[in-house]
Amino acid sequence: MDHVDPRRLIPRTNELLELPGVREAGTRLNGRVIRDLVQHFQEQSRRGELAPGQVASALLAAVAARRATTLRPVLNATGVIVHTNLGRAPLSAAAIEAVVAASGYVDVELDLGDGSRSSRGAGARAALLAACPAAEDALVVNNGAAALVLATTALAAGREVVVSRGELVEIGAGFRLPDLITSTGARLHEVGTTNRTHLRDYAAAVGPDTGCVLKVHPSNFRVDGFTSAVPLDELGPLAKANGIPLVADLGSGLLAPDPHLPHEPDAATALADGADVVTASGDKLLGGPQAGLLLGRKEIITQLARHPLARAVRADKLALAALEATIAGEPPPVVEALHADVGQLRRRTDTLAQALGVPVVAHEGRVGGGGAPGVALPGWALRLPEGVARLLRAGDPAVLPRVHDGSCLVDLRCVPEGDDERLLYAVRQALADLEVAGEGRAG
Ligand SMILES: *Cc1c(COP(=O)(O)O)cnc(C)c1O
Numbered sequence: 001m002d003h004v005d006p007r008r009l010i011p012r013t014n015e016l017l018e019l020p021g022v023r024e025a026g027t028r029l030n031g032r033v034i035r036d037l038v039q040h041f042q043e044q045s046r047r048g049e050l051a052p053g054q055v056a057s058a059l060l061a062a063v064a065a066r067r068a069t070t071l072r073p074v075l076n077a078t079g080v081i082v083h084t085n086l087g088r089a090p091l092s093a094a095a096i097e098a099v100v101a102a103s104g105y106v107d108v109e110l111d112l113g114d115g116s117r118s119s120r121g122a123g124a125r126a127a128l129l130a131a132c133p134a135a136e137d138a139l140v141v142n143n144g145a146a147a148l149v150l151a152t153t154a155l156a157a158g159r160e161v162v163v164s165r166g167e168l169v170e171i172g173a174g175f176r177l178p179d180l181i182t183s184t185g186a187r188l189h190e191v192g193t194t195n196r197t198h199l200r201d202y203a204a205a206v207g208p209d210t211g212c213v214l215k216v217h218p219s220n221f222r223v224d225g226f227t228s229a230v231p232l233d234e235l236g237p238l239a240k241a242n243g244i245p246l247v248a249d250l251g252s253g254l255l256a257p258d259p260h261l262p263h264e265p266d267a268a269t270a271l272a273d274g275a276d277v278v279t280a281s282g283d284k285l286l287g288g289p290q291a292g293l294l295l296g297r298k299e300i301i302t303q304l305a306r307h308p309l310a311r312a313v314r315a316d317k318l319a320l321a322a323l324e325a326t327i328a329g330e331p332p333p334v335v336e337a338l339h340a341d342v343g344q345l346r347r348r349t350d351t352l353a354q355a356l357g358v359p360v361v362a363h364e365g366r367v368g369g370g371g372a373p374g375v376a377l378p379g380w381a382l383r384l385p386e387g388v389a390r391l392l393r394a395g396d397p398a399v400l401p402r403v404h405d406g407s408c409l410v411d412l413r414c415v416p417e418g419d420d421e422r423l424l425y426a427v428r429q430a431l432a433d434l435e436v437a438g439e440g441r442a443g
Helices: 013-017 020-025 031-046 052-065 093-102 122-131 144-156 177-182 199-205 232-241 267-272 298-306 308-312 317-328 333-338 342-356 388-394 417-436
Strands: 074-077 080-082 137-141 160-164 170-172 187-191 210-216 246-251 277-281 292-296 360-368 371-385 398-404 407-411
Touching: 013 020, 013 031, 013 052, 020 031, 020 052, 031 052, 074 407, 074 417, 080 333, 093 317, 122 137, 122 317, 137 144, 137 298, 137 317, 144 160, 144 177, 144 210, 144 246, 144 277, 144 292, 144 298, 144 308, 160 199, 177 187, 187 199, 199 232, 210 232, 232 246, 246 267, 267 277, 267 292, 277 298, 292 298, 298 308, 342 360, 342 371, 342 417, 360 407, 371 388, 371 417, 388 398, 388 407, 388 417, 398 417
Parallel strands: 074 398, 080 360, 160 187, 160 210, 210 246, 246 277
Antiparallel strands: 137 292, 277 292, 360 371, 371 407, 398 407
16 A cells, blocks of 8 residues: 555645634634634644644634634732733723723714814813812823823923932833933933932022923832932922923822822822822723823913824823723722722632632732832732642633742732632632642642
8 A cells, every 4th residue: 555644634724714613713713813723733733743633623622712812811819909910900890881882983083063073082181180170181191101201302302301310210121211201302400319309409400401390209119218309399389480390200190199008199289289290100090091191280281282292192092981981980990909898808718718728828919010119908818839820820710829938829809809709710720730730739
């Protein structure tokens, strides 16, 4: 008998595309994506890594599992509320509904009454002003960094931004404030020292070349010891006397004070203290979509809105919809997690611990996202063997626990109560898989 090259047994492309499960996937996946999968398994088989007879079943399984998005929802069991690697703030139900409503054609720049063009994002602006009456006007841009660069560019390009050396911070990976501010043509005029800056330092620095004075909230670290910084309510009068705008970068996005976060600056207080404009993020403590908020004096906001850069950093319709609904709707998950009842957390954790037969340990949650670095949020966690972490992350639903001191800790603070059953299922699954892998349960 002739020797048959097994590669000749690999099903042909047309044959595979005609499989019912593959045809059905054509209603929800791009044709190219399906053909790429077909090719992938054919090539695997050509390399001898997959038997020709298994190509069809492998393809069917892959096609059934393939979604148009590769982003996967994750249960956040870290206790870190604004988790940058998990997309910061989860949206409220109201915001999700608004995003869905805005995803088609929507009157984001249209007055349906008379059919004329209207100002973009008027609803989000109105919501911000209603929630923060201290602001005369508001503008929403792409993110907090964009808000800051727009403010410093419009007010100080070709001139100086006066800022304390103690506030020239790196916010996140690769995002350094001084680089950002100088990238569009403003010059930095640094005053004071790393640990101490006085009002007289600012007073000596401001002059005809000053475009604005900038006060940055060093949101992701604390300086202890021999330190001093000039509060906004002392900078305000100085800026005012010199006719120079005072910009406050708050970062966190609190619109009003939160008694749980006494050291976290908020827009209303900053404006009352004399800031002419404040910048903040939409997806930190406000609990909304990625957005940059600018709130403050009307003439300055107008000036910023008219700057050419404003068009390059404008917010998209989905973010505008979600932002408005975050402010007008029920408290978003970030606020709920921040104010979670400790007793309730304990009861939920105990219930899962009993069902699983694992211990409960005290565990402190964090605000995260470069906010309130010193604030610990008392709570609880399930303590599991460290090896479970990897299995939880890869599981379905995917769970991100905290790995600490040789343990895998599962904190329920940021898990919606309605997901406790799914979390229980995921942990049970991961523990079982660990048993199978023979790593035991000790820990
Ligand atoms: C987070 C933060 C920013 C950047 O905001 P993004 O929304 O991440 O662009 C800027 N300044 C401060 C003080 C921050 O905390």
